[in-house]
Amino acid sequence: MVNIVIDGKRLAVADGTTIMEAAQRAGTPIPHLCYLKDLNEIAACRMCVVEVEGAERMVTACNNQVFEGMVVHTNTPAVRQARKTNLRLILSQHDSNCTVCIRSGNCELQKLAQDMNIHYQPYPVQPERARVDLSVPVVREASKCIKCMRCVQVCDKIQDMHIWDVSGTGSRTTVDVSLRRKLGDTDCTFCGQCVTHCPTGALTVRDDTGRVLKALADPELTTVIQVAPAVRVAWAESFGLSPEVGTAGRMVAALKRMGFNYVFDTNFTADLTIMEEGSEFLERFTHRDGYSWPMYTSCCPGWVRFLKSQFPGQVAGLSTAKSPQQMFGAVAKSYLAQKLGLDPHKIFVVSIMPCSAKKAECALPSMKDACGDPDVDVVLTTREMDRLLRSDCVLPGDLPEEKFDSPLGTGTGAAVIFGATGGVMDAALRSAYYLVTGSNPDADAFTAVRGSKPWKEAVFTVPGAGDVKVAVVSGLGNARALVEAVEAGEVSYDFVEVMACPGGCAGGGGQPIHGGVELAEPRGKRLWELDAKADIRFSHENPEVQALYAEYLGQPLGEKSHHLLHTDHEA
Numbered sequence: 299m300v301n302i303v304i305d306g307k308r309l310a311v312a313d314g315t316t317i318m319e320a321a322q323r324a325g326t327p328i329p330h331l332c333y334l335k336d337l338n339e340i341a342a343c344r345m346c347v348v349e350v351e352g353a354e355r356m357v358t359a360c361n362n363q364v365f366e367g368m369v370v371h372t373n374t375p376a377v378r379q380a381r382k383t384n385l386r387l388i389l390s391q392h393d394s395n396c397t398v399c400i401r402s403g404n405c406e407l408q409k410l411a412q413d414m415n416i417h418y419q420p421y422p423v424q425p426e427r428a429r430v431d432l433s434v435p436v437v438r439e440a441s442k443c444i445k446c447m448r449c450v451q452v453c454d455k456i457q458d459m460h461i462w463d464v465s466g467t468g469s470r471t472t473v474d475v476s477l478r479r480k481l482g483d484t485d486c487t488f489c490g491q492c493v494t495h496c497p498t499g500a501l502t503v504r505d506d507t508g509r510v511l512k513a514l515a516d517p518e519l520t521t522v523i524q525v526a527p528a529v530r531v532a533w534a535e536s537f538g539l540s541p542e543v544g545t546a547g548r549m550v551a552a553l554k555r556m557g558f559n560y561v562f563d564t565n566f567t568a569d570l571t572i573m574e575e576g577s578e579f580l581e582r583f584t585h586r587d588g589y590s591w592p593m594y595t596s597c598c599p600g601w602v603r604f605l606k607s608q609f610p611g612q613v614a615g616l617s618t619a620k621s622p623q624q625m626f627g628a629v630a631k632s633y634l635a636q637k638l639g640l641d642p643h644k645i646f647v648v649s650i651m652p653c654s655a656k657k658a659e660c661a662l663p664s665m666k667d668a669c670g671d672p673d674v675d676v677v678l679t680t681r682e683m684d685r686l687l688r689s690d691c692v693l694p695g696d697l698p699e700e701k702f703d704s705p706l707g708t709g710t711g712a713a714v715i716f717g718a719t720g721g722v723m724d725a726a727l728r729s730a731y732y733l734v735t736g737s738n739p740d741a742d743a744f745t746a747v748r749g750s751k752p753w754k755e756a757v758f759t760v761p762g763a764g765d766v767k768v769a770v771v772s773g774l775g776n777a778r779a780l781v782e783a784v785e786a787g788e789v790s791y792d793f794v795e796v797m798a799c800p801g802g803c804a805g806g807g808g809q810p811i812h813g814g815v816e817l818a819e820p821r822g823k824r825l826w827e828l829d830a831k832a833d834i835r836f837s838h839e840n841p842e843v844q845a846l847y848a849e850y851l852g853q854p855l856g857e858k859s860h861h862l863l864h865t866d867h868e869a
C-alpha cells in the first residue's frame with residue numbers, strides 16, 4: 299500500500315493506483331475529458347492536471363501513479379486556471395453550435411464547459427471544416443473533433459480494425475480515417491463503437507428520422523415497425539425511466555402514439571431465425587462432408603462484413619440464414635401483405651435497432667427478396683427512436699402499456715436473449731436439441747455460453763447427434779483471434795456465435811450513450827431475466843412462427859424459406 303495526502307485527506311491506496319483513481323476514492327473527483335479507464339489514459343486533453351508538492355510543474359492525474367508520501371492538490375487557483383485555459387483552447391477548435399448538435403445535452407465537452415463555469419471564449423474559434431459524408435451509417439464531423447483519441451483506441455484495441463488514425467502535424471494535427479481514405483472505401487464494419495465512445499458530436503450515426511416522418515405522413519403507405527431485442531432494455535435510459543417503468547409495453551404504446559400502423563417484434567423473427575439456422579446447422583452437422591467448418595452465425599452485419607473483408611476464405615462457414623431484421627422485412631412484405639390484402643410496395647418497414655451496421659445491412663442489394671423493394675426500408679437506432687418520441691412530445695412514462703400487434707408480434711424467451719452475447723447460441727441449442735430428440739432440453743441446460751467472458755467455449759451432448767463443440771465471442775478483436783486460431787488449426791468448433799460489439803447488441807453502436815460508462819452487461823442481464831420469466835422459452839414453440847410455417851412457408855429450409863429467408867452473402 300502507498301500512503302498519500304489528497305487535498306489534506308490522508309489515505310492508503312494500492313500500488314499502481316493513479317492519482318485520478320486515488321482522488322476519486324478520496325471524494326475529490328478530478329475532471330477529465332479524453333480519459334477512459336484501461337482504454338484511453340493518454341492525458342491528451344490535460345483537463346486532469348493537479349499540483350503535486352515537490353514537482354516542478356503540474357502533472358496529469360489519469361496517467362501518473364501515486365508514490366509513498368505524495369501530497370496532491372486537486373483544486374488550487376493555479377489548477378483551476380490551467381484547466382480553464384486548456385478547455386478554452388479545445389473549444390477554440392470546436393464548432394460549438396450546440397443548439398442543433400445531436401449530442402447536445404449528452405456531450406461531455408458541453409457538460410465540462412458548464413461544470414467549469416466557462417461562459418465566454420477569449421480565443422478565436424477556428425474549427426476544422428470538412429465535407430460530411432452521409433453515404434455511410436457512421437458520420438464524422440471534423441469541426442467537432444477534439445482529438446481525444448478515444449475512437450482510435452476503441453477501434454485499435456477492442457475492434458482491432460485500425461480505421462481511425464492521427465493525421466497532419468503541429469496545429470493541423472487531427473483524427474481522420476486512416477490513410478485519409480473515405481470511410482466507405484475502408485473495411486469499417488460500421489459497428490458504431492467509435493460513436494458510442496466519442497465524447498462529442500464528432501462521430502454520430504446518420505440520422506434517418508426524416509424518412510420515417512415522411513412515410514408516416516403518407517396516406518398511401520402502411521407503416522410497419524419492428525423493434526430489436528436489445529432495444530427494450532435500453533430505450534428508456536434517455537428518458538430517465540427505471541426498468542420497471544420503461545418496459546417493452548410502454549415502448550409499444552409510445553410507438554403507436556407516433557402513428558405507426560403496426561408495431562411488431564423482431565423477437566418473432568429471431569425465433570424464425572432459430573428454426574432456419576438451427577435446421578441448417580443440423581443439416582450440415584449430420585452430413586458433415588462438403589461443408590466449411592465451423593458454421594458461423596450470420597445475424598450481426600458488423601461481423602459478416604468483417605469476415606468478408608478480413609477472412610474471405612471463411613465466408614462459406616457463415617449460416618445462409620438472413621438476420622432476424624431482414625427476415626422480418628421479407629415476411630412483412632410477403633406473408634403479412636397477403637394476410638392483410640396489402641400491396642407489398644405500399645408497406646413501409648422501419649426497424650428500431652441498437653445498431654448502426656443494420657443501416658448498411660438493409661441497403662445491401664441482396665436484401666430485397668419479397669417484392670423487389672428493400673425488405674427493410676429504414677433502420678433507426680435506439681437513440682433515433684428516442685429523439686423521434688421527444689420531437690413528437692410523446693411522454694412514454696405516462697402511457698399505459700400496450701401489446702405488440704399480431705401476427706408478427708410474439709417472441710419467446712429464446713428470442714429476447716439474441717440481444718446478449720451467447721443468446722443466439724443458447725437459443726439455437728435449445729431448438730436443435732428438440733429437433734433431434736423430439737423433446738425439450740432444460741431451458742437452462744446451456745448456461746456455459748452465457749456471461750460476459752469475451753471468448754467462451756463448451757461441448758454439449760445432443761442424444762442421437764453426438765457432441766457439439768461451440769464457441770461464442772463478442773468484440774471484433776476477439777473474433778479475429780478466434781478465426782485466426784481456427785485457420786491455424788489451434789481450435790476446432792462445430793458452431794460459433796460472433797457479435798461485433800462487446801457484450802453483443804446490448805452494447806451496440808446505436809444504444810444510448812452515457813459518457814464512456816459501459817452498460818452492455820447490465821442490459822444483457824435484464825435480457826436473460828426476461829427469458830427466465832417468459833411463458834415460452836423455446837423458439838419452436840412460438841405459436842405465430844408455427845402458424846407462419848403452417849399457412850405460408852411450409853417447412854424450415856423449404857423453397858419459400860430459401861427464397862425469402864436465406865442469402866449467399868455475395869452482396
Ligand code: HC1
Nearest residue numbers: 526527528597622623653716803
Ligand atoms: Fe441484434 Fe438481432 S440480436 S443482431 O444484436 O440477431 O441489432 O437486439 O435485432 O437482426 O433479433 C441488433 C439486437 C437484432 C437481428 C435479432
Ligand code: SF4
Nearest residue numbers: 598600653799803806
Ligand atoms: Fe450491430 Fe449487434 Fe452486431 Fe453490434 S453486435 S454490430 S449492435 S448487430
